[in-house]
Amino acid sequence: MIRIRLALSGILAAVAGIAVGHLVAGFVDPATSPVLTVSSTVIDLTPTPVKEWAVARFGTADKAILLGSVVLVTLVAAGVIGLLARHRRTLATALLGVLVLATVAAAVTRPAFAAVDVLPSLATLVVGLAAFWWLTGLALAADPEGEHGAARPARVGTARREFIGGALGVATLSVLAAVGGQLRAGAQAARRLVLPRPADPAPAFPAGLEATVPGITPLRTPNDTFYRVDTNLAVPRVDVDRWTLEVDGMVERPFSLTFDELAAMPLIERDITMTCVSNEVGGGYVGAARWLGVRLSDVLDRAGITGAPDQVLSTAVDGFTISTPLDVVRDGRDAMIAIGMNGTQLPEAHGFPARLITPGLYGFVGATKWLTKLTLTTYAAEQAYWTRRQWATDAPIKTSARVDTPRPLSTIAAGRTAIGGVAWAQHRGVGKVEVRIDGGDWQQTELGPDVGIDYWRQWYLPWDAKPGLHRIAVRAVDRSGRPQLSERATPFPSGSSGIQEVVVTVE
Numbered sequence: 001m002i003r004i005r006l007a008l009s010g011i012l013a014a015v016a017g018i019a020v021g022h023l024v025a026g027f028v029d030p031a032t033s034p035v036l037t038v039s040s041t042v043i044d045l046t047p048t049p050v051k052e053w054a055v056a057r058f059g060t061a062d063k064a065i066l067l068g069s070v071v072l073v074t075l076v077a078a079g080v081i082g083l084l085a086r087h088r089r090t091l092a093t094a095l096l097g098v099l100v101l102a103t104v105a106a107a108v109t110r111p112a113f114a115a116v117d118v119l120p121s122l123a124t125l126v127v128g129l130a131a132f133w134w135l136t137g138l139a140l141a142a143d144p145e146g147e148h149g150a151a152r153p154a155r156v157g158t159a160r161r162e163f164i165g166g167a168l169g170v171a172t173l174s175v176l177a178a179v180g181g182q183l184r185a186g187a188q189a190a191r192r193l194v195l196p197r198p199a200d201p202a203p204a205f206p207a208g209l210e211a212t213v214p215g216i217t218p219l220r221t222p223n224d225t226f227y228r229v230d231t232n233l234a235v236p237r238v239d240v241d242r243w244t245l246e247v248d249g250m251v252e253r254p255f256s257l258t259f260d261e262l263a264a265m266p267l268i269e270r271d272i273t274m275t276c277v278s279n280e281v282g283g284g285y286v287g288a289a290r291w292l293g294v295r296l297s298d299v300l301d302r303a304g305i306t307g308a309p310d311q312v313l314s315t316a317v318d319g320f321t322i323s324t325p326l327d328v329v330r331d332g333r334d335a336m337i338a339i340g341m342n343g344t345q346l347p348e349a350h351g352f353p354a355r356l357i358t359p360g361l362y363g364f365v366g367a368t369k370w371l372t373k374l375t376l377t378t379y380a381a382e383q384a385y386w387t388r389r390q391w392a393t394d395a396p397i398k399t400s401a402r403v404d405t406p407r408p409l410s411t412i413a414a415g416r417t418a419i420g421g422v423a424w425a426q427h428r429g430v431g432k433v434e435v436r437i438d439g440g441d442w443q444q445t446e447l448g449p450d451v452g453i454d455y456w457r458q459w460y461l462p463w464d465a466k467p468g469l470h471r472i473a474v475r476a477v478d479r480s481g482r483p484q485l486s487e488r489a490t491p492f493p494s495g496s497s498g499i500q501e502v503v504v505t506v507e
């Protein structure tokens with residue numbers, strides 16, 4: 001019993017420390033919650049192949065699994081340290097201190113560390129150690145054989161009740177602190193903004209095929225279903241009234257803009273399809289939206305480029321960086337600093353209050369969310385987050401087509417139906433999409449409305465489905481006549497390729 005009580009003391013002390021740290025983080029910055037800083041550090045230190053494996057194996061659940069593992073390892077370690085307190089209570093407390101100091105270290109070494117960020121982990125340290133000392137004291141007092149134990153059996157009964165009371169008290173306070181931290185973090189939603197109208201609006205948006213081809217991806221992706229990919233465990237909260245955009249590096253006139261100053265520049269509105277380099281053939285890390293923002297080249301012209309920079313290094317509020325090739329930004333495409341998405345301000349998960357959008361490039365080389373700085377520099381002088389992890393430097397999005405309907409491995413009724421999906425070849429434009437059924441000839445499909453070369457295209461092929469098992473392959477050809485690559489490639493280092501082929505059962 002004494003072992004269980006001691007292990008429980010360690011575990012509860014860790015839970016209390018984590019919970020109070022979480023509460024304090026609710027006031028400082030939700031991202032500084034101890035479990036998050038430790039997990040973020042784990043993400044940054046994880047070698048690229050392991051990260052790829054985790055993303056491929058767990059998909060968007062990878063973050064939850066990481067957080068769960070960090071908590072589990074911490075609790076197991078705290079439990080073991082609790083056991084050690086039986087004969088070495090001071091040493092055990094010191095060991096727990098060392099464990100918590102790791103969270104302090106994780107907080108201090110985050111790229112965008114500010115002095116207050118250390119408060120949550122300091123709270124964890126103080127509360128964790130105090131709870132540990134107190135609970136192990138109660139547990140040892142309830143041990144009839146222990147050196148601290150009350151030798152008299154009557155006293156042992158009282159001491160046991162005291163331990164149970166203490167443990168319940170710590171557990172209750174932990175739950176309250178954790179819930180309080182969650183509520184406080186959730187209460188700091190972004191201020192609602194009224195965005196100016198674009199000086200250069202996008203053309204009227206056409207009706208997509210989703211009204212007529214059931215199961216096809218809608219022509220425009222709503223904000224709440226738009227895929228989300230980033231290294232952040234908590235969405236960064238940016239106070240738009242204190243936010244600035246710095247422009248520095250190899251420029252004649254470095255400057256800084258407030259949000260209102262940025263929004264007062266001439267705004268363009270563009271329909272652009274984004275794709276993540278981690279998207280597998282047939283995958284869902286792709287989305288299409290109407291973006292409102294300032295042309296990146298306008299901002300660079302205002303600063304006046306000097307010397308021979310070859311990249312725009314953009315930095316997010318949390319210190320995350322992205323390199324975008326300068327020649328791509330300046331080749332006339334509509335690379336922009338977006339402040340609006342589908343008619344509203346940027347959602348927090350998608351970079352509020354401002355992000356980069358670079359048509360034709362995968363997100364990791366052109367779509368910095370929670371943007372705060374643009375630095376004109378060279379690849380020789382500075383490398384961005386993913387570049388340092390061996391991902392490609394220049395990464396144009398590869399042409400690709402995806403089958404949305406019928407769904408892979410589904411069973412559908414025999415008769416007239418439609419095979420349909422989306423295809424993209426950003427900045428080259430989709431020329432045609434072809435489907436091959438059961439290894440037959442490639443058949444040309446009907447294309448949906450044309451929203452420009454930076455936007456995906458819906459496609460469909462009427463099909464008289466006969467009973468049996470069928471294989472449906474799809475491929476896109478860009479407007480210059482180049483078909484998508486049929487050679488299979490993994491997302492690392494410059495994007496997946498290959499032809500998607502789905503199997504369906506017709507009954």
Ligand SMILES: Nc1nc2c(c(=O)[nH]1)N[C@H]1C(S)=C(S)[C@@H](COP(=O)(O)O)O[C@H]1N2
Pocket residue numbers: 226227228229230231232274275276277316317320349350351362363364367368369370
């Ligand atoms: N600050 C920040 N910006 C970022 C990332 C990130 O991890 N941090 N990830 C990039 C990647 S890999 C992609 S694909 C896009 C995804 O943007 P979305 O989440 O709005 O779809 O954001 C890019 N911008």
Ligand SMILES: [Mo]
Pocket residue numbers: 229275276277278362363364
């Ligand atoms: Mo990405």
